[in-house]
Amino acid sequence: MTAQEIRQAFLDFFESKGHKIVPSAPIVSKDDPTLMFTNAGMNQFKDYFLGNQTPEVPRIADTQKCMRVSGKHNDLEDVGRDGTHHTMFEMLGNWSFGDYFKKEAIAWSWELLTEVYNIPKENLYATVFGGDEEEGLPADEEAKSFWLEYLPEDHILYGNKKDNFWEMGDTGPCGPCSEIHIDLRSDARKAEVPGRDLVNMDHPEVIEIWNNVFIQFNRKADGSLEKLKASHVDTGMGFERLCMVLQGKTVTYDTDVFTPIIRKIEALTGKKYGGSFTPDAKSDMAMRVVADHLRAVAFTIADGQLPSNTGAGYVIRRILRRAVRYYYSFLDVNAPMIHQLLPVMVAEMGTFFPELKAQQGQIAKIIEAEEKTFLNTLEKGISRFESIEPKDGVIHGEDAFSLYDTYGFPIDLTRLMAEERDLKVDEAGFEAALAAQKARARADAHKKVGDWHIVRDGEEVEFVGYDHLTVEDAHVLKYRTVDIKQKKQFQVVLNRTPFYAESGGQAGDTGLLFFGEEKVPVIDTQKENELIIHIVKAFPEDMEAPVRAEVNTIRRQATASNHSAVHLMHAALHEILGEHALQKGQNVDDKRLRFDFSHFQSMTAGEVQQVEDRVNAQIRRNIQLEEEREVPIEEAKASGALMLFGEKYGENVRIITFDRDFSRELCGGTHVAATGEIGLFKILSESAVAAGVRRIEAVTADHAATYIQKELDALQDVRQLLKSPKDVAKSVAALQDENKALKKEVERLRTEQANALKGGLKEKVETIGEVNFLSAKLPLDDANAIKTLAYQLEEELGNAFIIFGAVANSKPQLTIVISKSLTESHGLHAGNMIRELAKAIKGGGGGQPFFASAGGKDANGLDKALANARDLVLG
Template identity: 80%
Template sequence: MTAQEIRQAFLDFFRSKGHKIVPSAPIVSKDDPTLMFTNAGMNQFKDFFLGNQTPDIPRIADTQKCMRVSGKHNDLEDVGRDGTHHTMFEMLGNWSFGDYFKKEAIAWSWELLTEVYGIPKDRLYATVFGGDEGEGLPSDEEAKAFWMEYLPASHILYGNKKDNFWEMGETGPCGPCSEIHIDLRPEAEIEAQPGAELVNMDHPKVVEIWNNVFIQFNRKADGALEKLPAAHVDTGMGFERLCMVLQGKTVTYDTDVFTPLLRKIETITGLSYGGSYAPDAKADMAMRVLADHVRAVAFTIADGQLPSNTGAGYVIRRILRRAVRYYYSFLNMQEPLLCQLVPVLAAEMGGFFPELKGQEGQIVRIIEAEEKTFLNTLEKGISRFESLDAKGGLIQGQDAFELYDTFGFPIDLTRLMAAERGWQVDEAGFEKALQAQKDRSRADAHKKVGDWHIVREGEEVAFVGYDELSVSEAAVLKYRTVAVKDKEQYQVVLNRTPFYAESGGQAGDTGLLFFGQEKVVVIDTQKENDLIIHIVKQFPADMQASVRAEVNAGRRQATSCNHSAVHLMHAALHDILGGHALQKGQDVDSKRLRFDFSHFQRMTEEEIKRVEEVVNAKIRENIQLEERRDVPIEEAKESGAMMLFGEKYGESVRIITFDKGFSTELCGGTHVPATGEIGQFKILSEGAVAAGIRRIEAVTAEEASRFVQAELEELNEVRALLKAPKQVAKNVAALQEENKSLKKEIERLRAEQAGALKGTLKEKVENIDGVNFLSEELPLDDANAIKTLAYQLEEELGDAVILFGASIQGKPQLTLIISKSLTAAKGLNAGQMIRELAKEIKGGGGGQPFFASAGGKDEAGLGRALAKARELLASA
């Protein structure tokens, strides 16, 4: 069976068992603050397990895009080294929410694996939870009894808590699980040693393929377990590993999930993939890294997460750069390679995941731009490596860490380059610096979540904020305390609320909660999956009191103006730039709107002006909002409403229309009832975010009026200064031309001054062991003039070491040139020498072996630095 046939057979089987097949949630977790990426199939169903929501149907099956590259589940550094670890992977799963339980889950697992997929029954083993005295949990004899119907007792094994008790996290739903393992060894090996002895022993050919989790408990913050009101089934089967089994392979990279990518890499590099896992088979490992990493990067970009310097974007950038480092170091490629694999990936997986095919060109451009940037950084890192002072043939740990942290050098690349020069790396020092960084990161991200204190049972949260800004009679369902960086945050959940929780790029509401006569300030409203959480300044004295909830109406109105303006602008961009100008992200609050969209070049001034004109025309038309709620998703698709890649849509959606035929989108945010309330729309800036992604920042309503007024006031000030009320631009242009002319005259005079110094300086040159040496403090305050003078003198003198000191704008600066003939013949290095000299002026610097500069704070140290240069040269 091909990979596509294997995936389809799984879904068809569970459809036949009454399961609803649902699409994969986005790989980037947007509404769950506890996760950066979706790392398991059950993530999108958390609210069902937690009891916050009731599913429309109790049986569901899907294949979920997952990532395990951060936090507790982090497989990144293992990728490429073995044949089973991956960053992005698919998790096939079937789910029961209070419906069937152990009996059916086990029976259907057996039926699918042995009858549909045809796996030999004698190759399968099942594990069940063996109990835990410390937790007071008995062994799972019920699951064992069901397995006895299909397997002999020798193929049913007890597992410990680590292997056979599944937990969502430190707190939350959990329960015993039953894993299914397969023995892929040759018959001779099986006869010599039974597979039962190798289950969960990390044997590469006796592997787990499926896990049936029986969710029965809730783990509280104090570690205690409480029984859930309903029992659920949560299963997960790694798609790549299943393909390995069914295609008769022993590693996942030999399946057709990866072989098309590996063949493309062979074509691009001209190298052959040998499939070796030996430590010295670096090229094979690099090819596996590329085949894996392109999937992770492409899928996350398709789901709306751009590479960046923070959060999930930083992780994606790190994965991408890891791939670049491998092909640069081990495949001898200095040009972008990863982007060339995207069309192959889209062709193989775009049929089932249309977000890949639909955005193929844009994904290629973004990845290519990132690769080019990092390849340039790698070159700088190599230059930095070459300037290191490896005293005694040892690269200091801090220097190795700087290469890792600043330039993206993995420690193995630093080791490799060091070995080529006969150097070693201070491994202990590197590990110490790396650990210090991890400790800082943990401290920055420290968050401790307390248990929910339940006030009322069995109610779901009702959001009424589309229609009302206040609720007179609400009640607290639950509350908890969260410690963020050792600062307490207070969270309250109500059964009815008008507060909009931050989601879809729109900021959460603020306002007030009245518990009887006690007033509690809501400083933010956040969403945790589908739970609306009010973050308050303090808890009320009486949680049982009836609650009056009031949203800050002014702030909501301003935010709604901005959000509605986004819809109008999105439609205007389509009309003016083309249908490719699709939303890639937005950030809307009461002060301004920020909108990211796909476009391949800078917008012209004329295009920006036209967008403003179209939006403001729609505002003046005072178009009434047309809103449709609870529209079945299929009906919404047929209606032509705009749907965005990377968004998770439920079974019923909300459609927002301003002027049918102009702007119709699926949206969960708040909006003005008519466009006239927006008042005015003004674009502040337009610029690049990533390759093929542009960003517009704009203001509306009062903020737009304030901005325009401030601009007019400043323009009037300029007019007054120029004494030219009607020809501001012409007068400013004349001043600029005059300034340019004066600068050229100053540069000419400085060059003359430097030239006049040249003859005097030549007379001060001394010879030290055959080297022309000059160190002098100059009366110049232009760094470029000093650099030019130094190069001119070095060219005329030859075999020279020239150090100039000067005070530039009140700060000391050193400029050092060493003839290239001396860097080669005598091992002199300007970058190393300048760092030593910079200490005298209480500063720092660096550069190349033949040119370096430094700045400092202590002007009085210039003389000492100039004298010290003579000592350093003599000793060298």
């Protein structure tokens, strides 16, 4: 079976068992503050397990795009070193929410593996939870009894808490699990050692392929377990490992998931992939790393996460740069290559994941631009490496860490380059510096989440903020305290709320909660999965008091104006630039809007003005908002409403329309009732974010009027300074021309002044051995003129050491020029010498062996510095 057939067979099987097949959630986690990336198939269903939401159907199956490159689950450093770990992978899963449980989950996993995929039964082993005395948890004899219907007892093993008790994180849904392992060894090797002895022993040919998790508990912040109201099934089977098993391979990289990409790498590099995992097979490892990392980077960009210097974007940039380092170091490629692999990947996966095919061109441009930037950085890093001065043949750990932190050099690349020069690396020092950095990062990101204190149980949260900005009859469902960087955050959840929680790029509401007569300010509203959390200044005295919730209406209206303006601008961009100008991110609050969109070149001033004019025209039309709620997703698609890649849409969606022939989008944010409420739209800037991605920042309503008034006031100030000319621009241009002419005249006079000094300076030259030494304090205040004069004299004198002192704007400066013949024959180094001489003027500087300059604070030290220079030359 091909990879595509294997995936389809899984989905078809569970659809036949009454499961609804749902699309993968985005790989970038947007509304779950505990996760940076989706790292397991169950992430999108957490609210169902916790009881915060009720699923529309009790049985679901899917293949989920996952990433394990951060936090508790991090496989990045293992990628390429073995044959089964990956950054991005697919997790095939089937789910039961309070419906079937252990018996059916085990029976269906057995049926699929042995009857659909035809895996030999004798090669399979199952593990069940063996209990844990400290937790007071018994062994899962129930699961074992179901397995005994299919497997002999010697193929069923008890596992410990580490292997057979699955937990989402430090807190949250959890429960015992039953893993399925397969023995891929030859019959001869099976006869030597029974497969049961190698289960969970990290043997490369006895591996886990499926995990059936039986979610029964919730782990609380104090470590205790509480029983959930309903029991659930959460299963996960690694798609890549399954392909390996069914295609008779021993490593995932030999399956058709990866082989087309690796063949393309071979074609581009001229190197042959040998499939070796020995430490010296660097090119084989590099091909695996590149093939894996291509998938991770392409899928995350397709889901809207651009490489950047913060958060998830920083992780993506690191992954991409890791791939570049490997092909640069071990495949002898020094030009962008990864983007050339994308068409092969899209050909294999684009049918099932259409977001790849639809955005292929843009993804390639973003990757190529990142590659070019980092290849330049690598070259600089190599130059930095060559400038490092080892001590006793060892590169200091801090220097190795600087290469890692500043230039992205992994320690193995530094080690490789050191070995080529017969040097060693202080790896203990490197690890210490790395550990210190991680400790700082942990301290910066420290977050301790307390347990929810339940006030009322069994109710779901209802958001009524589209229709109401005040709710009179709400009550608290639960509350908790969160410590972030040693500051307490107080969180409250209500059963009904008008407060919009931050999501989709729109800021959360602020306002007030009244607990009886007690007033509690809401400073922000956040979303955790589908839970609306009010962040308050302090908890009220009585949590059971009836709650009156009031949104800050002025702030909400301003935010809604900006969000609606984004929709109008998005439509205008489509008209003026083309349908390719799709949203790639937005950030909207009450003060301004920021909108990122796909476009491959900077907008012209005319295009920016056209967009602004088009939006303002729609505002003046005062178009009434047309809002449709709970529209079935398929119906929304058929209607032509704009949908965005990387967004998670439910079965029913909300459509926001401002004139069906102009703007019609799926959106969960808040909007104005009519476009006239926006008042005015003004673009502040248009700039680049990444290759093929542009950003517009703009303001609306009062902020737009204030901005324009400030600009008019500034223009009026200029008019007054220019004596109110009719044409301000022409007058400013004339001043600029005059300024350029004056600068040229000043430059000419300075040159003449410097030339006039030249004859007198030559008379001061002192011959010290082979050195023509010249030391002088000059009446010049222009560093370039001094440098030019020094170079002219050096050329005329030959074998010269020239040091000049001068004062510019009351600050002393030193300049040294040394003939290259002296730097070689006498070992003189201007950069090193000037650092010592600059101490006399309480300053510092540096430079090359033949030229250096320094500035200082004490002009009285110039004479001493010049005298000390003579001593250095004599010494």
